[in-house]
Amino acid sequence: MSDQPKVDSGKRTWLIASSCAGVVGGVAAAVPFVASFAPSERARAAGAPVEVDVSALKPGEMMTVEWRGKPVWIVRRTPQQLASLPKLDPQLADPKSERKPDELTPEYARNEHRSIKPEYLVAVGICSHLGCSPTEKFQPGAQPSLPDDWAGGFLCPCHGSTFDMAGRVFKNKPAPDNLEVPPHTYLADGRLLIGEDKKA
Numbered sequence: 582m583s584d585q586p587k588v589d590s591g592k593r594t595w596l597i598a599s600s601c602a603g604v605v606g607g608v609a610a611a612v613p614f615v616a617s618f619a620p621s622e623r624a625r626a627a628g629a630p631v632e633v634d635v636s637a638l639k640p641g642e643m644m645t646v647e648w649r650g651k652p653v654w655i656v657r658r659t660p661q662q663l664a665s666l667p668k669l670d671p672q673l674a675d676p677k678s679e680r681k682p683d684e685l686t687p688e689y690a691r692n693e694h695r696s697i698k699p700e701y702l703v704a705v706g707i708c709s710h711l712g713c714s715p716t717e718k719f720q721p722g723a724q725p726s727l728p729d730d731w732a733g734g735f736l737c738p739c740h741g742s743t744f745d746m747a748g749r750v751f752k753n754k755p756a757p758d759n760l761e762v763p764p765h766t767y768l769a770d771g772r773l774l775i776g777e778d779k780k781a
């Protein structure tokens with residue numbers, strides 16, 4: 582990738598994420614992927630909220646935008662993917678998103694689907710272990726590095742942590758926590774603002 586990775590001011594960096602992801606270059610999933618790194622330079626520099634048009638996303642598709650130097654995933658989940666979520670609770674480390682709620686899961690996302698609208702997952706694509714960027718593995722079923730009853734989700738290529746379609750981490754994996762849900766709100770149908778939420 583030719584883009585200079587942005588260094589996050591926090592403990593994790595996208596730099597690490599990029600290096601790790603490079604290890605498995607070529608493992609691109611068959612899932613349609615729309616990359617969109619197009620917030621204005623000014624907004625990027627200021628860490629300003631990023632407005633995203635998600636209206637073109639079809640069920641099962643994912644897009645990535647950059648916010649504060651971090652990749653933010655937006656996934657439009659299919660009814661099947663949503664239906665898989667409650668069944669996975671016993672296998673997850675923090676199914677109800679109770680850990681570090683102020684850091685990881687805004688109040689409006691502390692629900693089964695971890696989102697405002699059930700269909701759309703919005704999550705920071707950085708593993709809670711050492712900061713690699715997990716790979717989308719939306720195809721259910723047995724496949725390398727995943728259990729036979731895999732229902733779709735994300736696999737971190739660095740040390741094998743797995744996350745479900747709501748970014749919730751599976752038990753007994755190196756990653757301790759779920760993926761972060763960033764502050765976000767809908768300005769209108771199909772128009773998402775990442776980096777700011779509606780205060781009551």
Ligand code: FES
Nearest residue numbers: 708710711737740
């Ligand atoms: S960085 Fe993801 S499992 Fe280690």
